Amino acid sequence: MPRLLGVDIPGDKRLEASLPYIYGIGPTRSKQICELAEIDPNIRAKELTDQQLNRIITVIQDNKFVIEGDLRRELQQNLKRLQAINSYRGIRHRRGLPVRGQRTGTNARTRKGPRKTVGVVRNKDAKAGK
Structure with missing residues (x-):
């Protein structure tokens, strides 16, 4: 190798x-x-x-090809710059949402992560009618 x-x-x-x-x-x-x-x-x-x-x-x-650590560092600096100037793209990166205009009503699970179901917490006394 x-x-x-x-x-x-x-x-x-x-x-x-x-x-x-x-x-x-x-x-x-x-x-x-x-x-x-x-x-x-x-x-x-x-x-x-x-x-x-x-x-x-x-x-x-x-040929000054930017590779490995230098390239990773450069990309990280670009993201930090976008977040520091509070650009739309930077805010989307910070929140972990799609950056390039994709819909988020449905799909976008790769960026948003697994679904977090939000439900109503019921009062146990309410069901008994007390």
């Missing part, structure tokens, strides 16, 4: 399919990295030599 930039990528998969295990690298960027590093995207990740691994790392660093 090769290790790239602090992330273990699966060795049994093709290089093109194993690079997206790095946060911030998707399928398109994976193809782009393989082209720039001049490495066959169909080679298995465990078959990579140290020289090829170094070429992949230099391509990622030279």
Whole structure:
């Protein structure tokens, strides 16, 4: 299992399919990295030599791709900024509601979480007629 930039990528998969295990690298960027590093995207990740691994790392660093911790930190800062300026999107993030205009009357369970049934608490003396 090769290790790239602090992330273990699966060795049994093709290089093109194993690079997206790095946060911030998707399928398109994976193809782009393989082209720039001049490495066959169909080679298995465990078959990579140290020289090829170094070429992949230099391509990622030279093109200033934001990945892993830096990307996560940047996204968190964006959310904090939206919440600090009390924008509509920031308020929706803070309340855990859908941010991009989806309906919330029904559905939206992913953001809102499981249903919390609100019922009436009955007085036990009321039923007996006392």
